[in-house]
Amino acid sequence: MRLDRIEIENFKAISERQTIELKPITLLFGPNSAGKSTILQALHYVREILERGNIDPDVTIAGGLIDLGGFAILVHSHELHRVVRLRLSLDLSDEQGTDELPLNSGLSFGEPEFSELPLRYLLGEHDEYRDSAIVQHVGLEIEIAWSELERAPYVARFAVELDNAPLAAIVSPPQTGRAQLTEFNFFHPLLQRAISPDEKAEIEALGQLTSLSPLEDEIWSLAREAAADRSTADTPDDKLRIGVGTVIGSLPRLDGDLVLDIRDPDVKKAELEERTPRVNGLRRLLSEMLLGPARLIRNHLSEMTYIGPLREIPSRSYRPQVTPDETRWASGLAAWDLLYTDRKGELMKDVNDWLSDETRLRTGHRLERVEFKEVPVPSLFHQMFERGLSEDDLGELQELYLSLQVRTEIALRDFQKGILVAPGDVGVGISQMVPVVVAALRQRGGILAIEQPELHIHPAIQVGIGDLFIRAVRADPDRLFAGKNLLIETHSEHIMLRLLRRIRESTENELPPGVDGLSVEDLSVIYVEGDDQGVRFRPLKVDKDGEFRDQWPQGFFEERAGELF
Numbered sequence: 001m002r003l004d005r006i007e008i009e010n011f012k013a014i015s016e017r018q019t020i021e022l023k024p025i026t027l028l029f030g031p032n033s034a035g036k037s038t039i040l041q042a043l044h045y046v047r048e049i050l051e052r053g054n055i056d057p058d059v060t061i062a063g064g065l066i067d068l069g070g071f072a073i074l075v076h077s078h079e080l081h082r083v084v085r086l087r088l089s090l091d092l093s094d095e096q097g098t099d100e101l102p103l104n105s106g107l108s109f110g111e112p113e114f115s116e117l118p119l120r121y122l123l124g125e126h127d128e129y130r131d132s133a134i135v136q137h138v139g140l141e142i143e144i145a146w147s148e149l150e151r152a153p154y155v156a157r158f159a160v161e162l163d164n165a166p167l168a169a170i171v172s173p174p175q176t177g178r179a180q181l182t183e184f185n186f187f188h189p190l191l192q193r194a195i196s197p198d199e200k201a202e203i204e205a206l207g208q209l210t211s212l213s214p215l216e217d218e219i220w221s222l223a224r225e226a227a228a229d230r231s232t233a234d235t236p237d238d239k240l241r242i243g244v245g246t247v248i249g250s251l252p253r254l255d256g257d258l259v260l261d262i263r264d265p266d267v268k269k270a271e272l273e274e275r276t277p278r279v280n281g282l283r284r285l286l287s288e289m290l291l292g293p294a295r296l297i298r299n300h301l302s303e304m305t306y307i308g309p310l311r312e313i314p315s316r317s318y319r320p321q322v323t324p325d326e327t328r329w330a331s332g333l334a335a336w337d338l339l340y341t342d343r344k345g346e347l348m349k350d351v352n353d354w355l356s357d358e359t360r361l362r363t364g365h366r367l368e369r370v371e372f373k374e375v376p377v378p379s380l381f382h383q384m385f386e387r388g389l390s391e392d393d394l395g396e397l398q399e400l401y402l403s404l405q406v407r408t409e410i411a412l413r414d415f416q417k418g419i420l421v422a423p424g425d426v427g428v429g430i431s432q433m434v435p436v437v438v439a440a441l442r443q444r445g446g447i448l449a450i451e452q453p454e455l456h457i458h459p460a461i462q463v464g465i466g467d468l469f470i471r472a473v474r475a476d477p478d479r480l481f482a483g484k485n486l487l488i489e490t491h492s493e494h495i496m497l498r499l500l501r502r503i504r505e506s507t508e509n510e511l512p513p514g515v516d517g518l519s520v521e522d523l524s525v526i527y528v529e530g531d532d533q534g535v536r537f538r539p540l541k542v543d544k545d546g547e548f549r550d551q552w553p554q555g556f557f558e559e560r561a562g563e564l565f
Contacts, residue, residue: 001090001091001092001094001296001300001445002022002024002090002091002094002485003022003088003089003090003091003300003447003485004021004022004023004089004090004091004137005019005020005021005022005087005088005089005139006019006020006022006039006042006043006086006087006088006089007019007020007085007086007087007088007141008020008038008039008042008085008086008087009083009084009085009086010075010076010082010083010084010085011038011041011042011045011074011075011076011084011085011086012035012038012041012042012074012076012535013035013038013076013530013534013535014035014038014076014534014535015076015077015533015534016533016534017085018535018536018537019537020039020526020537021524021539022485022487022524023521023522023523023524024473024483024484024485024486024522024523025469025470025473025486025488025499025518025522025523025524026486026487026488026523026524026525026526027488027490027495027496027499027523027524027525027526028487028488028489028490028526028528029490029491029496029525029526029527029528030527030528030529031529034528034529034530034535035528035530035535036489036528037451037489038528038535039487039537040306040449040451040487040489041066041068041074042086043088043301043304043447043449044057044060044061044062044066044068044306045057045068045074045086046086046088046142046297046301047060047061047062047298047301047302047304048060048061048068049142049144049155049251050254050294050297050298050301051298051301051302053247053248053251055071055144055152055153055154055155055248055249055251056070056071056152056153057070058070061302061326061327062304062306062326062327062330063306063325063326063327063328063329063330063331066306066308066330071084071144071146071152071153072146075146076534080146080148081146083143083144083145083156084143084144084145085141085142085143085144086141086142086144087139087140087141087142088139088140088297089137089138089139089161089164090137090138090139090293090296090297090300091136091137092135092136092137092138092296093136093137135162135163135190136163137161137162137163137164138160138161138162138292138293138296138297139160139161139162139164139293140158140159140160140161140293140294140297141157141158141159141161142155142157142158142159142251143155143156143157143158143159143250144156145174147174149174149175150174154172154174154248154249154250155172155246155248155249155250155251156171156172156173156174156249156250157169157170157171157172157250158170158171158250158251158252158294159183160289160290160293160294161293162188162190162289162293163189163190165185165188165189166183166185166188167184167185167188167190167289167290168181168182168183168184168185168286168289168290169181169182169183169250170182170244170246170250170252170290171183171250172246172249172250173249174249176246179243179244179245179246179249179250179252180241180242180243180244181241181242181243181244181258181260181286181290182240182241182242184216184219184240186213186215186216187213190289191213191214191215191216192213215282215285218282219240219242219282242260242261243260243261244258244259244260244261245258245259245260245261252290252291252294254291254294254295254298255295256287257283257284257287257291258283258286258287258290258291260282260283260286300446300447301447303444303445303446303447304446304447304448304449305326305329305439305444305446305447305448305449306329306330306449306450307329307330307332307435307436307439307448307449307450307451307453308330308331308332308451309451309452309455309489310331310455311331311332311431311432311434311435311455312331312332312333313423313424313428313431314333314336314410314422314423314424314431315424316422316424318336318409320336320337320340320341321333321334321337322337322341324337325337329435329439332432332434332435333435334435335434335435335437335438335439336410336423336434336435338438338442339351339367339410339434339438340408340410345369347438347441347442348367348369350441351367351434351437351438351441352366352367354437354441354464354468355367355437356415359512359514359515360464360467360468361433361437361461361464361465361468362460362461362464363430363433363461364414364415364416365412365413365414365415365426365430366412366413366415367410367411367412367413367434368410368411368412368413368420369408369409369410370408370409370410370411370420371406371407371408371409372406372407372408372409373401373404373405373406373407374404374405374406374407375404380400381397381400381401381404384396384397384400409422410423411423412426412430414426427456428456429455429456429457429458429461432455432456432457433453433457433461433465436450436453436465436468437468440468440469440471440472440484441468441471441472444484445483445484445485446484446485447484447485447486447487448472448484448485448486448487449486449487449488449489450486450487450488450489451489452489452490452491453465453488453490453492453495454490454491454492454494454495459494462492462494462495462498463494463495463497463498464498465492465495465498466494466495466496466497466498466499466501466502467498467502467515467516469486469488469495469499470499470502470516470517470518471516472484472486473485473486473522474516496525499518499523500542500546500547501546502515502516502517502518502546503517503518503519503520503523503542503544503545503546504545504546504547505517505546506518506519507544507545507546519544520542520543520544523542524539525539525540525542525548526538526539526540527539527540527552527553529553538550538553540552
């Protein structure tokens with residue numbers, strides 16, 4: 001599962017809609033204050049909306065220095081009449097079914113079963129005309145507008161896509177209780193009758209192929225009164241509307257089924273009871289197809305690891321936080337927490353392999369766990385030494401020694417000097433790098449977003465970070481996760497050059513032993529530039545030889561040539 005596209009409009013410095021294609025490794029370059037952080041802020045904003053229903057956020061779940069400032073700050077040029085539009089697309093091609101989208105697992109929906117829809121594909125079967133039912137992409141677009149009446153922002157539109165085709169949307173004015181499910185795309189491949197090519201040709205020959213999908217028939221028959229009146233000739237199909245319960249504007253409650261206003265007062269009680277299973281089946285189907293993609297994106301964003309541009313250095317008296325807290329990644333302290341609680345030492349071993357190996361980061365340091373027995377003063381143990389020990393004290397002394405609490409510290413071994421030093425006593429670059437290395441190597445997939453990973457780091461080490469990033473996006477050998485999705489805001493030419501080199505070596509089959517390769521399909525380089533019209537995200541294409549096919553805008557990275565020549 002991987003986030004592969006972000007579309008942003010009227011957000012921060014972005015005016016016209018910008019589309020950013022993401023790859024396993026996406027590098028964001030550009031001048032200071034050009035708007036590189038806008039993508040990260042957009043992801044934080046969508047996460048706030050989906051996870052907490054927070055439409056007007058300042059401090060976020062991500063922690064650290066992330067303060068979005070509220071909608072009035074986020075909307076372009078602070079113009080409240082504008083509508084912020086954010087669209088995310090999630091690639092599911094490596095998934096084998098998920099609880100949030102059961103149709104990928106081949107689950108049925110009871111009555112009605114919608115047996116004519118290609119939605120009951122079972123994994124392992126290879127029905128030639130049902131293969132398309134495996135959803136490869138889900139998309140969600142959210143529109144946030146300002147209500148002058150409420151003096152607050154609200155979700156005006158909540159639209160869902162499956163396999164890059166629109167499915168339906170929930171729209172709402174700012175007033176509560178007026179949201180409607182509409183914009184049905186009954187021509188979506190998933191909503192067409194699942195028939196074989198031979199059956200289709202036969203039906204077409206007889207002229208019996210109807211344009212209505214089984215779902216459209218079901219909705220019209222069950223929701224005549226709650227929706228529009230289909231008997232009215234001037235009512236187009238795309239104006240079908242069904243009342244739906246929401247939390248804020250068009251934002252539905254993601255956990256549970258959709259609350260749909262499906263009723264027909266002309267139906268007798270007996271008939272109503274008879275069709276209740278059909279109504280429940282329709283509700284479950286619409287809930288999955290509309291809420292499933294939103295849940296997938298929400299859960300994916302909730303697993304995002306964000307590391308800010310300024311990482312804290314653990315103090316001499318540092319005490320790790322035992323309870324996991326993802327917000328501490330923003331300051332880098334969560335990495336140290338993880339190292340302290342790594343009882344098996346597997347993570348520390350991986351980190352040390354990268355820190356000390358001459359073919360990797362070559363920092364000249366490694367992490368070591370140091371344990372101390374602490375003697376309270378005053379205490380019986382202390383008093384025994386104060387008065388002087390006798391032979392009779394040895395038994396009791398041993399018991400007291402075993403009862404002393406153990407304090408653990410993580411120190412750095414300086415190979416050149418042969419001494420142990422605290423993180424605060426070594427160069428700032430090492431302490432800034434440790435959270436990046438730990439986050440890249442820990443057993444967790446999803447998005448890893450890092451601002452300025454090269455901060456205070458020597459160029460010789462920066463190139464090694466390029467190899468670290470390649471390792472991070474590789475699937476875990478034990479299949480515990482499918483690899484990370486890196487979103488890196490950087491100014492480092494050295495990181496980029498290492499990635500380009502690995503692409504070239506992979507193409508020419510000249511990779512050094514034990515080094516991971518990189519394909520051109522795994523790297524996206526985006527240059528962020530601003531002008532009077534707003535921010536532009538310009539993708540720079542790379543070929544299989546590790547060369548840029550596009551020129552860098554505005555002479556970026558030409559400083560070296562200017563100084564040398």
